[in-house]
Amino acid sequence: MFELSQYYFGKFEVVKLFNQEKNIGLEVIPEFGARLNSLKISSGSVSGIEVIDGFSSEEDIFNDTYYKSALLFPFPNRLKDGTFIENGVTYSFPLNERVRHNAIHGFIADLPFEVEYINTTVEHAEVRLVLNQATPLKYYPFTFRFSVTYKINSQSDFEVSINIQNTSATHMPFGLGWHPYFTFPEWSGVQLKVSEVDQVELNERALPSGNVKSYSALSTFKEVDEIQLDDCFVLKCNDRNIAHLQNGLACLTIWRDVDTIPYLQLYTPGRNCIAIEPMTCNVDALNNKMGIISLEPGGSYTTSFGTSVC
Numbered sequence: 001m002f003e004l005s006q007y008y009f010g011k012f013e014v015v016k017l018f019n020q021e022k023n024i025g026l027e028v029i030p031e032f033g034a035r036l037n038s039l040k041i042s043s044g045s046v047s048g049i050e051v052i053d054g055f056s057s058e059e060d061i062f063n064d065t066y067y068k069s070a071l072l073f074p075f076p077n078r079l080k081d082g083t084f085i086e087n088g089v090t091y092s093f094p095l096n097e098r099v100r101h102n103a104i105h106g107f108i109a110d111l112p113f114e115v116e117y118i119n120t121t122v123e124h125a126e127v128r129l130v131l132n133q134a135t136p137l138k139y140y141p142f143t144f145r146f147s148v149t150y151k152i153n154s155q156s157d158f159e160v161s162i163n164i165q166n167t168s169a170t171h172m173p174f175g176l177g178w179h180p181y182f183t184f185p186e187w188s189g190v191q192l193k194v195s196e197v198d199q200v201e202l203n204e205r206a207l208p209s210g211n212v213k214s215y216s217a218l219s220t221f222k223e224v225d226e227i228q229l230d231d232c233f234v235l236k237c238n239d240r241n242i243a244h245l246q247n248g249l250a251c252l253t254i255w256r257d258v259d260t261i262p263y264l265q266l267y268t269p270g271r272n273c274i275a276i277e278p279m280t281c282n283v284d285a286l287n288n289k290m291g292i293i294s295l296e297p298g299g300s301y302t303t304s305f306g307t308s309v310c
Helices: 058-062
Strands: 002-009 012-019 024-029 035-043 046-050 070-072 078-080 083-086 089-092 102-104 114-120 124-133 144-153 158-166 172-174 177-179 191-194 197-202 208-215 230-235 241-246 251-256 263-267 274-279 293-295 300-309
Touching: 002 058, 002 114, 002 124, 012 035, 012 114, 012 124, 024 124, 024 144, 035 158, 035 300, 078 083, 191 263, 208 230, 241 274, 251 274, 293 300
Parallel strands: none
Antiparallel strands: 002 012, 012 024, 024 035, 035 046, 070 177, 078 102, 083 089, 114 124, 124 144, 144 158, 158 300, 172 293, 177 274, 191 241, 197 208, 197 230, 230 263, 241 251, 251 300, 263 274
């Protein structure tokens, strides 16, 4: 049976949905961007395997510079000069990647969400969290309702489902991504393989050059510690499963909704984890429009991604 409990990192409540018998479950921090803080799975005879690099204290949260498990909206990745044009008007986001003169990862990553719904049963548990952005911002003059649902079942299948509703009077442009860092308790020898992709060529500011090139370096398993990546990829095939991460203890499959997630970002931060990021759009999408969504007034958009045990 999955059960609900809570604990705190200082002022931040952590919502925990856990099955003690199976030793699996998840944790979410509602008031810090609805961030996923823990995902424990079972694989074979081994249970309680932590596969998310999360936070361990309030100080850890305050010092986050890696966007751990952040929801990235209205754009993932980078926005050139922090600016985009919509209906002839130029809007400027704060430059939070100053060294490259870019804005990065939108603005909801650390906003407080409200818990709207929790359900626990013998077979599964889920929590839905909501952000109602009712005030237009000078750099993003749209209002919206953003909901995210995290769900896990007794077989360790995990799903993130996102719904976005445009409450503005005009079309709302956006892209979306998720920034989890996957890990294993024993990192030595962890290997990665991805589905068929092309690599987006990036310039010195980590922005698209306009070229896309063939990429096959991860078509077979490679040790993560032997690769260095901060790159965007175009998913070429219609496979649901987009990446596999494994060591001697477990194998984790990362999957996406085929119709809504055509891009993938991979980032190796130089510690015992790797960011495997499903995205709806390319880097700088509010400018180049590659994968950008334009949602009509009153319209609704849904996507999903998640993990399963190989």
